[in-house]
Amino acid sequence: MSKVKLSYLLLLVVPLLLVVWFFYNKNQNKPLRSLPFYGPKRALKINDTTYHTIPPFFFINQYNQKITEADVKGKVYVTDYFFTTCQSICPVMSTSLERVYKEFHNRGDFMILSHTVDPETDSVAQLLSYAKLHGVKDTKWMFVTGEKKHLYEVARKGYLLNAEEGDGGAEDFIHTQNFALIDKERHIRGFYDGTDSTDVNNLITDIKLLLQEYDFKAKN
Numbered sequence: 523m524s525k526v527k528l529s530y531l532l533l534l535v536v537p538l539l540l541v542v543w544f545f546y547n548k549n550q551n552k553p554l555r556s557l558p559f560y561g562p563k564r565a566l567k568i569n570d571t572t573y574h575t576i577p578p579f580f581f582i583n584q585y586n587q588k589i590t591e592a593d594v595k596g597k598v599y600v601t602d603y604f605f606t607t608c609q610s611i612c613p614v615m616s617t618s619l620e621r622v623y624k625e626f627h628n629r630g631d632f633m634i635l636s637h638t639v640d641p642e643t644d645s646v647a648q649l650l651s652y653a654k655l656h657g658v659k660d661t662k663w664m665f666v667t668g669e670k671k672h673l674y675e676v677a678r679k680g681y682l683l684n685a686e687e688g689d690g691g692a693e694d695f696i697h698t699q700n701f702a703l704i705d706k707e708r709h710i711r712g713f714y715d716g717t718d719s720t721d722v723n724n725l726i727t728d729i730k731l732l733l734q735e736y737d738f739k740a741k742n
Contacts, residue, residue: 556735557703557728560710561682576680576708581637581666581673584649584658589635589666591708598732599633600725602701602716603677603684605640606652611699615716619701620656623663625726629733631706634663637677639696641667670694682710703728706736 561574581589600622604612619634626632638644644652649665656663667673671690677683681702688694703712703725712728715721 555731557705557711557732560713573707573709574682576704576710577676579668579672579676579680581668582646583661583664583666584646584653585661586646587661589664593664594633594635594704594708596706597631597633598706598729598736599635599704600701600729601635601637601681601683601704603637603639603673603696603698605638606644606648607640608697611697611717615699615701616652616656618716618719618722619663621722622726622729623656623658626729626733627662631736632729632733633661636663636665637673638665638667639673639677641670641673683713701725703732705732 559573563574564572576591578591579589583589600619602615602619604615606612616636619636623634638649644665644667646667649667653659653663653665658665669690674684674688674690674694674696677696677698678685678688681704683698683700683702684696686696688696699715699717701714701716702710703714705711711732712725714725
């Protein structure tokens, strides 16, 4: 092969290889799949959909700090409802969340938000003791209390964790084993049975996918 032909061939091949290399590196960290969105949504116009969003909230955590939607801004988080004196599903749920907490403890854009369904019993001091029982010493996993009506309204209308009607009154009670996965825009991206180890495995996988999706967007 002559030098002229070789040079011409290189001029064709090298740019092609650069293009292949660029697209390979651009897509190698792309998530294998995207998680669905849950809850009612509205189509404002073509290619413009408004997804269900967790409404503003106001609670108090185990360190007696005020917690609002601003504290989860820019974070992927898992949420659940429990009570510290529960002897049935709650201990299993909390043990499951320990796995999640340990898996993603080093991510600055991840947290867990556990709400009490029994604010009359679960004082700030009680929540702090419960947090310590599960090895929590930071704000990566927050246990929150507040006004019962508000707690229950957010559970039902925000996180969609309970479909039963209720007014948050003295006779009202929520007892669900389900977790919800929330993205950085406060959209629901998944529901999981916190008492089922396989479902908790699925939760951990989906958290990784969601965080990978945000990492990929940040780099591209």
